[in-house]
Amino acid sequence: MKVGILGGTGNISTSIVKTLLRLGHDVTCVNRGQGGPVPEGARWLQIDRHDQDDFEESMQRERFDAAIDMICFTAGEAASSVRAFRDVGLFVQCSTVCTFGIDYDWLPASEDHPLRPITDYGRNKAAADAVYLEAHYRDGFPIVIIKPSTTYGPQQGLVRQIAWDYSWLDRIRKGKPILVCGDGNALHQFLYVDDAALAFAGLLDKPQCIGQTYNLVRREFMTWADYHRVAMEVLGRSVELVGVPFANLQAYHIPEFDICEEIFAHHVIYDPQKLFRDVPEFQPSVSLAEGMAQVIEAMDREGQIPDSDEIEWEDAIIAAQKTVVPAGVAR
Numbered sequence: 001m002k003v004g005i006l007g008g009t010g011n012i013s014t015s016i017v018k019t020l021l022r023l024g025h026d027v028t029c030v031n032r033g034q035g036g037p038v039p040e041g042a043r044w045l046q047i048d049r050h051d052q053d054d055f056e057e058s059m060q061r062e063r064f065d066a067a068i069d070m071i072c073f074t075a076g077e078a079a080s081s082v083r084a085f086r087d088v089g090l091f092v093q094c095s096t097v098c099t100f101g102i103d104y105d106w107l108p109a110s111e112d113h114p115l116r117p118i119t120d121y122g123r124n125k126a127a128a129d130a131v132y133l134e135a136h137y138r139d140g141f142p143i144v145i146i147k148p149s150t151t152y153g154p155q156q157g158l159v160r161q162i163a164w165d166y167s168w169l170d171r172i173r174k175g176k177p178i179l180v181c182g183d184g185n186a187l188h189q190f191l192y193v194d195d196a197a198l199a200f201a202g203l204l205d206k207p208q209c210i211g212q213t214y215n216l217v218r219r220e221f222m223t224w225a226d227y228h229r230v231a232m233e234v235l236g237r238s239v240e241l242v243g244v245p246f247a248n249l250q251a252y253h254i255p256e257f258d259i260c261e262e263i264f265a266h267h268v269i270y271d272p273q274k275l276f277r278d279v280p281e282f283q284p285s286v287s288l289a290e291g292m293a294q295v296i297e298a299m300d301r302e303g304q305i306p307d308s309d310e311i312e313w314e315d316a317i318i319a320a321q322k323t324v325v326p327a328g329v330a331r
């Protein structure tokens with residue numbers, strides 16, 4: 001199958017390209033060339049999707065059998081992709097579970113749960129998905145929407161609960177305590193990029209999936225505290241988890257705290273039954289410990305783990321937390 005992928009050198013998209021090549025597809029990566037070379041065996045088209053006319057004309061000329069859009073973030077970009085890929089047999093939009101928001105009527109949330117996005121990212125992705133679905137109902141545009149939750153891999157690094165920060169891995173190595181939000185018991189799902197790629201690849205020859213939306217997560221979920229403990233096992237050192245109430249964390253103005261506020265502080269778990277039913281190729285097999293080990297190795301190679309001794313905020317918050325005297329305890 002001749003497959004076009006918008007992206008192809010990013011966190012998830014690199015694994016998708018490698019999986020498609022392994023399955024014998026003819027793969028073209030469409031990107032600006034800023035994110036490094038495309039995986040060996042793939043073809044590269046240097047295009048910026050924001051050069052809209054060039055992008056749409058080039059894509060129409062390609063006549064892909066199927067296409068995947070990894071970088072569609074707005075209704076305008078979705079409308080452009082609908083024009084660009086109007087002749088493909090099947091088109092996958094990589095959306096996000098952030099379209100659901102954080103206020104749930106039931107958990108795990110299935111695809112038909114109401115959408116209540118709370119961030120511009122979630123709102124714009126939801127608007128993009130709506131453009132695709134409207135094009136499907138109006139003109140038969142062959143859309144399949146896939147909504148990943150946290151999908152981690154060597155290119156992105158290992159996230160933590162309270163901020164977009166990688167120094168926590170160095171803190172574990174040095175035996176320093178790390179912060180969690182509240183009791184660290186917010187539930188989350190973690191999927192390795194190579195496992196996510198199986199779902200994207202498995203969809204491409206399934207016209208029966210057109211018009212459908214799929215959550216992309218493992219069945220398993222865990223608390224953030226346990227997630228951090230798995231990292232400790234991988235790194236071979238156990239450290240204390242220090243819980244701080246959400247409102248207090250908020251008041252400390254931690255750098256890159258938004259991700260905690262918007263997602264990681266909350267129970268956000270999704271139901272993947274529909275994906276397992278319709279795409280049997282989606283069989284996640286990389287355990288969190290295995291995936292973490294691979295990512296940490298890559299982060300070390302790329303020098304992505306900062307020296308925690310040069311970052312002060314976490315020690316300062318932990319010190320302040322430990323001076324708080326519980327009610328009823330005399331000094």
Ligand SMILES: NC(=O)c1ccc[n+]([C@@H]2O[C@H](COP(=O)([O-])OP(=O)(O)OC[C@H]3O[C@@H](n4cnc5c(N)ncnc54)[C@H](OP(=O)(O)O)[C@@H]3O)[C@@H](O)[C@H]2O)c1
Pocket residue numbers: 006007008009010011012013014030031032033034035036047048049050070071072094095096097147148149150151152156
């Ligand atoms: N990782 C997660 O946990 C997660 C969770 C939910 C949803 N998602 C979704 O997953 C997608 C991200 O996938 P990813 O991680 O594989 O991609 P990525 O890391 O965001 O990489 C972006 C890719 O797109 C290319 N690109 C960026 N801007 C471009 C432009 N203007 N024109 C053409 N190409 C461009 C980049 O190459 P150049 O820079 O060279 O152009 C690169 O190949 C997003 O849609 C995101 O919303 C991710």
